[in-house]
Amino acid sequence: MIQIQQNYSASKQKLWEAITNTQQMKDWYFDIKPFDLEKGEEFTFYEPGGENKYLHLCKIVQVISQQLFQHTWQHPNNSKGISMVTWEISGDENNSQLNFSHEGIENMREAGEDFKEENYQAGWSELIKQSLKNYLEQ
Template identity: 30%
Template structure:
């Protein structure tokens, strides 16, 4: 993923309350159910930082997140980086009202290039990962 790429945008409609959707994307006990199970701490507060490791085959990805914007019940933005690799991005979850549904819009904007040599950092991999989380895992979790 490169800083010159168009931001990645993934959307998904939900028929749940705004509060239910907000809690699913901001409470650690819920994030671990559909997003990353090893998130140890998370608070939807500007300046909050957390980190956790994900291993894929023989590679480690220590996620470094810092919350940079919170509009309660509407939007949360993270600065998203990795300890082991160069690159920097911003990820925004935004809840939008649309007719009888809520739409969750996820936007990823790269601000510093990630390495081409790591398959997880291709644009296709990023799109596929976000579609999996936002369009499959989160809806399945919220239907429980």
């Protein structure tokens, strides 16, 4: 399981918008088509670069506004495995904290080398500790 905790010099509301608003997500995360922020809603995207090598399919499991965003994470073209991504936020008008986890990566083992936990760890660390931080604190 991957767990990352990160503090930001940005409001809790700004962090929430950055992780749930597709217009903002494309500036630091992935280019995701708009979706309704409600349980059962699905969203898909590919890795950046235009190769469209890895389809990502996510289904929202739980939403508590400005507190929790939880969704499944799978690569249906590469694996039957399903994992779970959880974004928990706390904070106030000036500072916020993200407690992030990605569980069940081992369920995608049969997809090959690109789906190893260390690759996910590196990717999530870069996204959360650099891309998101830079986006929020610019």
